[in-house]
Amino acid sequence: MMRAEFRANSYSELDEDEEKANVVKERRGEEAVTSSPNGSVGDDEEEDPPGDEVVDVGGEGDATAEEVLGGMRRFRMRVSKLCLKNLVSVLLVVFYLVLSAVASFVAYQSISDFQHQAQHPAMSVSYKAVERYDAPGIALYLGSAELLSCRHYFHSGVSVMERPGQPGDVRCNIFTVAYPDPYHNTSQKSALVVRGPERVQEKEQIFLHFRLNGSTQQFSAIDYLLFSSYVSLERSTNRPSFMMQMERTQSMWTFSGGFRTWVKMSLVRTKTDRPSEEFTLESSVVKYNDERPESERSDELFFIVFEWKDALIQEVQGIVTANPWSVAAVLCGVLLLIFKVADFATSSVRWMIRVRKRNRRHRVQKMNNMAA
Numbered sequence: 549m550m551r552a553e554f555r556a557n558s559y560s561e562l563d564e565d566e567e568k569a570n571v572v573k574e575r576r577g578e579e580a581v582t583s584s585p586n587g588s589v590g591d592d593e594e595e596d597p598p599g600d601e602v603v604d605v606g607g608e609g610d611a612t613a614e615e616v617l618g619g620m621r622r623f624r625m626r627v628s629k630l631c632l633k634n635l636v637s638v639l640l641v642v643f644y645l646v647l648s649a650v651a652s653f654v655a656y657q658s659i660s661d662f663q664h665q666a667q668h669p670a671m672s673v674s675y676k677a678v679e680r681y682d683a684p685g686i687a688l689y690l691g692s693a694e695l696l697s698c699r700h701y702f703h704s705g706v707s708v709m710e711r712p713g714q715p716g717d718v719r720c721n722i723f724t725v726a727y728p729d730p731y732h733n734t735s736q737k738s739a740l741v742v743r744g745p746e747r748v749q750e751k752e753q754i755f756l757h758f759r760l761n762g763s764t765q766q767f768s769a770i771d772y773l774l775f776s777s778y779v780s781l782e783r784s785t786n787r788p789s790f791m792m793q794m795e796r797t798q799s800m801w802t803f804s805g806g807f808r809t810w811v812k813m814s815l816v817r818t819k820t821d822r823p824s825e826e827f828t829l830e831s832s833v834v835k836y837n838d839e840r841p842e843s844e845r846s847d848e849l850f851f852i853v854f855e856w857k858d859a860l861i862q863e864v865q866g867i868v869t870a871n872p873w874s875v876a877a878v879l880c881g882v883l884l885l886i887f888k889v890a891d892f893a894t895s896s897v898r899w900m901i902r903v904r905k906r907n908r909r910h911r912v913q914k915m916n917n918m919a920a
Contacts, residue, residue: 669866727788
């Protein structure tokens with residue numbers, strides 16, 4: 549808008565200069581004519597050569613007109629250059645403003661991505677090798693079933709049972725914990741806690757054998773849960789509260805009667821705001837061929853084996869992939885660009901104002917000279 553106003557003022561001023569030049573030429577022509585109105589001089593004046601006065605005046609008028617026209621041409625060229633410079637300045641300001649807008653959008657997007665990734669970190673999985681595990685706790689909810697035998701095996705695997713369905717050796721660390729049901733406070737629960745395997749390099753296995761006398765249930769099974777440290781429960785001063793907490797946080801698993809269930813355990817540690825440990829299980833089931841006498845088959849038998857899958861602990865932790873320093877660098881770049889745009893726009897405006905004042909001053913001086 550400043551450019552349009554400046555161009556309109558320049559053209560109007562050019563028209564005024566042309567009108568004034570024409571007025572000056574007319575006045576000089578009138579003076580030449582009035583100096584000898586009848587073409588002769590009086591008696592007391594010498595007669596000048598014919599046409600000398602008119603020729604001199606005409607030559608001076610032509611020279612003045614040429615000077616005025618040359619000045620007008622120079623002024624027009626100067627105005628054209630000024631308009632071009634103003635146009636380039638405006639285009640540069642617009643270009644810088646567009647760059648500032650793009651940079652601001654990139655900064656906003658970077659900050660939004662960083663906030664989103666900080667609130668929803670990516671999960672990184674790593675594996676830690678161990679020589680042996682802390683003995684896990686195996687809590688078994690037997691109900692009406694009873695434990696017949698419990699033994700540890702290494703490498704060779706579980707041997708053939710000589711007297712299935714009959715009490716045998718119990719060579720495991722076990723104890724019973726009674727505690728209120730965490731979901732039904734009016735009832736009590738009882739768990740048989742067994743010390744789990746820990747020597748993973750020696751392929752330690754724990755074999756458990758149960759019997760259920762004459763079950764009237766349509767589906768017979770034994771529930772169990774795993775927690776990472778048997779010693780923590782053994783040394784706890786409040787075992788019921790400990791078991792209630794484990795039942796709230798750990799998953800419950802089940803194995804059925806008439807089969808041998810082989811469970812391979814893996815430990816997963818999650819490192820977040822609330823660190824936790826849980827198990828992932830791989831189980832295989834083999835049917836038990838019952839060779840007992842018909843009179844003893846009313847008792848249902850349960851078999852389960854616990855073993856570590858491998859010597860690797862899976863560790864899961866949240867990581868923020870966005871770098872806060874990159875966000876800070878983007879913000880610094882945007883601020884510097886905005887500062888540069890503001891400085892350039894201010895300089896351009898000052899330069900245009902200064903040029904207009906200088907042109908106005910020259911124009912006034914020229915008009916004064918012409919009037920004199």
